[in-house]
Every structure is written in structure tokens, then in C-alpha cells.
Amino acid sequence: MTGTAVNVAEIRETEGAVSGGGNSGIVDGKGESDLPEGWTRATLGELGIEVQPGFASGKHNRDGNGVLHLRPMNITRRGVIDISDARFIEDESERRVQHGDILFNNTNSPALVGKTAWVNSDEPLAYSNHMTRLRPPAGIDSQFLAIQLHALWSNGYFKAVLNNHVNQASVPRKALLETTIAIPPPPEQRRIVAKLNEQLAHVESGVASLESAVILRRSLRHSLLDRYVLGRGEGPAPESLQSITQHKSAKFNYRLLPPLPRGWHWRIAKDICPLITSGATPEASLMYSGSGEIPFLKVYNINKQGEVDFSIRPTFVDRAVHEGKLKKSRILPGDVLTNIVGPPLGKSAVVPGTHEEWNINQAIVAFRAGGEILPDWLRFVLLSPYVINLLVATARATAGQFNIALSTCRELPIPVPPMPVQERLCGYLRSELSRLDLLNREVDVIASMPDDLRAALLHAAFTGTLVPQDPADEPASALLDRIRAQRSAAASAKSTRRRTPRTSKSAGDPGQGELPL
Structure with a gap:
């Protein structure tokens, strides 16, 4: 300011x-x-x-x-x-x-x-x-x-x-x-x-500068994620597409994917994730707020920083429901979550180890990373604007709401670098995004000032x-x-006009009415 x-x-x-x-x-x-x-x-x-x-x-x-x-x-x-x-x-x-x-x-x-x-x-x-x-x-x-x-x-x-x-x-x-x-x-x-x-x-000049800063910080985050998730800046290798282009998908045209650096490969999510499942929502009477046996995650529990925040309106289900009606949506620490109902899409996080088991509602999909991919790398991939836009292009839009099918998530193309590269890039992205989050918090503080x-x-x-006051005023x-x-005075004049009786005008009086012909 x-x-x-x-x-x-x-x-x-x-x-x-x-x-x-x-x-x-x-x-x-x-x-x-x-x-x-x-x-x-x-x-x-x-x-x-x-x-x-x-x-x-x-x-x-x-x-x-x-x-x-x-x-x-x-x-x-x-x-x-x-x-x-x-x-x-x-x-x-x-x-x-x-x-x-x-x-x-x-x-x-x-x-x-x-x-x-x-x-x-x-x-x-x-x-x-x-x-x-x-x-x-x-x-x-x-x-x-x-x-x-x-x-x-x-x-x-x-x-x-x-x-x-x-x-x-x-x-x-x-x-x-x-x-x-x-x-x-x-x-x-x-x-x-x-x-x-x-x-x-x-x-207002300060507000305009703040709005520019907000746009810039979003652009920085997006470009950072896409640059490293897609390996931009390194020479593209056509062979990175060889495996995935042999497959057909009703949702994605794999032949249009950009080539990745040498040693990287595009893979289909279901081939590298042993579990990809969506959640469900039980009757309200089966959910408990504040405390319970199994934490039940909703989209608002995934924050903008890509983390699970269960301090926001925590909801629980009991173990019988977790292992019965909701058994298909049981998830574990290390699973990667992303929301499939929006806007906004692209809220992704790794399930923390604060509870041994969790469950999720129908607006969330969980990916369980296999041996070829780190959970954190999968999280960054799902936060990438390029990958989010691939999902949005397949979405069904109803009354301004996007809905992504579970089958779409299973066919999603995922860029997979060698494991040492994943480890190095995950460390770099964590550090850089942490710095951006600090900047964002500072901008948010300043944004309250106007x-x-x-x-x-x-x-x-x-x-x-x-x-200052002027004594001469x-x-x-x-x-x-x-x-x-x-x-x-105006009210009195109006009242007088209402009270004055109408009088007939004399035709012979030149001062009133019409003059005689």
C-alpha cells in the first residue's frame, strides 16, 4: 500500500x-x-x-x-x-x-x-x-x-x-x-x-496493485507446478510417449500429450495405482461431528496448500459403517486425494498418519500410489494446472458444477520420472511452494488493509x-x-391554495376571465 x-x-x-x-x-x-x-x-x-x-x-x-x-x-x-x-x-x-x-x-x-x-x-x-x-x-x-x-x-x-x-x-x-x-x-x-x-x-490504487499481486502469485504457482511436473526446460524425448499411445481411451487422446524428458514416461493412472476409488456419503444419522472412531473427510478438509486440514468441522463415522456401507471408500495414510466435484477442481492432498484409517465422501477420489510413483509426486501431478485441465475437459457440467467420473480418473495420464528424479523434484517443489505460501499469507494480511x-x-x-474546521464557516x-x-413556507402556501375558494369571474371585468369580443 x-x-x-x-x-x-x-x-x-x-x-x-x-x-x-x-x-x-x-x-x-x-x-x-x-x-x-x-x-x-x-x-x-x-x-x-x-x-x-x-x-x-x-x-x-x-x-x-x-x-x-x-x-x-x-x-x-x-x-x-x-x-x-x-x-x-x-x-x-x-x-x-x-x-x-x-x-x-x-x-x-x-x-x-x-x-x-x-x-x-x-x-x-x-x-x-x-x-x-x-x-x-x-x-x-x-x-x-x-x-x-x-x-x-x-x-x-x-x-x-x-x-x-x-x-x-x-x-x-x-x-x-x-x-x-x-x-x-x-x-x-x-x-x-x-x-x-x-x-x-x-x-483504490493500492487495491489494484494487490489484485495484480494475487494474479501473479497464482500464475507463479501454476507455472512452477507445470514446469516441474512436465519436465519443461529439459529436452523432450519422443519415446516418453511410446507406452501410453498404444492404449485407447474414451476420455483422453493420449497422442496429444507433450513429450517428457529422457527417462520419463507417460503412464495410465490405473497401471501405477493399485487402488483408485471414490467415496460415498451415508445418512446424516450415521455421521458424528467433533469426535468418533473413523475420520470422514469432505472436500473442505483439503486446503489450498495441498494438505488435509481435519480441524475444519471434523466429521466421523463408526467402525461398523466404515467396514460396512463405506467399505469401498476406506483409505490409508499415504493415499492421495483429489476432488472430482467443483469448481474449483484441483484440491489434492496426501492422507496424513494422524489416524490409522480414514473414509471419504462422494466428491473425493483416492489414488493409492504403487511402487513406481511417490505419493508426494502424485499429489503434485494432481495439483498441476495441465493435468487439472485434462480432467475439466472431460467433466459433465450441471448448473455450473463440474463432475468428474471415477472411470476418467482411472484413465488419467500421469507423468512418471525415474524415482531419484521424483525425490529431487518433490523436495524442490515442497520448498518453493512453502515460500509461495508464506508470500500468499503476507499478501492476505495486506489485502485486509483496504x-x-x-x-x-x-x-x-x-x-x-x-x-480542519474553519471558524468562518x-x-x-x-x-x-x-x-x-x-x-x-412551502407547506403554508400549499395549504392556502387548498383553502382558497374558487370564485366566478365577471365577463365585464377586463381584469378577470376572457375579454368580450
């Missing part, structure tokens, strides 16, 4: 203030004593915020015909409008949002309802009935208000005031208008927005510590008094 002009130590001090629910860290109540000098509080209703719902349309197109129709997914979790998934509609109404308006997501899942974004579009845009357009009065900076409302969403305020429905939730108009916000003097609002935009740009930075910036913005209470006076 170098280049970010925010003090991380100060952020840590504010974490407690910004992590709570409700209006914590932004609006803590309706009193004025804890506000900076010149600030005040008011509800959206007291401010006379204009509230206008959008409209539904089932006739979307992606061809750009008509006007862009914004939907809840077009507001990101960071409070900006994203039109990468753009839908258009043919519509002649005037219900639009324009530059400077605020879009509030009034209907969504409980976790997402309340997302808010400031509209920065030169073209008027339509918006769905799950969105509400807000327009504040003069003196309330619309971007300042949008950022504060989105910050309230981040802190869980709208989750506390929503109405739950079937499969969704909504924030009623009344609850929205009763939302209390902190109001600085108008010049300070503009200073806060400018400073937030400047600092958040630093944060959320801390954003939270600290928002807390500072809405508690008066982001920018007119206090926000004066602004609020003017808004109230204007609303009262």
Missing part, C-alpha cells in the same frame, strides 16, 4: 469505533454534544430530501437500444455505479436519475439492501423499482450525503431497520426518511468530499477529523433553520 497517504497506526486506533452496527462511528445519536463545532444532525425527512422510486421493466436488451436501466447489481459494495452489466429499455417516461443525484438500493438481500451511490453520468439514466432516487436541498452536498448513506450501509444500519420478505428485504420509505445524518457546514462538506476522493483514490483504510477514512470524515444549524423555514 505504498503511496497511500493514510497513517496505518491511526487506523488501528479507530477500528473499534467503526466496527459496530447501527450508526456507530458516523451517527451515534440525536444529541449535539459529541459533534464538532458547527455541525448538526437531522433526519432525511427533516431535510426535505426528495424521494422518487424507479420502475420495473421486463423488456431489457443488451444491444444499447433505448436508455440504460440501472438495477441493484449496478451499485457495487464500494458505493459506485458499475455498468459493466448494462441493460437497456425502450421508455419515454421522465423518471430518470441525472448527474448529482443519489441512488439508494431499497430492495435486495438483507446483506445488500441499502447500498448507495452518487450518480456521475452526463446522460440521464432510468432506474428500477428496487432503487430510490434521492435529491437533497441546496446546502447539502449530494456526494457527501451519498457517501454517508453508503457508510451507514457498511456499518449495518439499514440491516437493522429493514423489512424482511420472502427471499428479499426492503427499507421502507418511512425508515429511510427517519435516517439521521451528520451535517457539517456546506464548505466543510465540500472539503470532506474532496479529501475523501483524494485519499480513496490512493486506496477495508481498514476505507473504514478509518469514513469514520474521520463523519466525525470531523478528516479536514456558517454553522450547519443556520442551514438547517433555513431549510425548515423554506419547507414551512
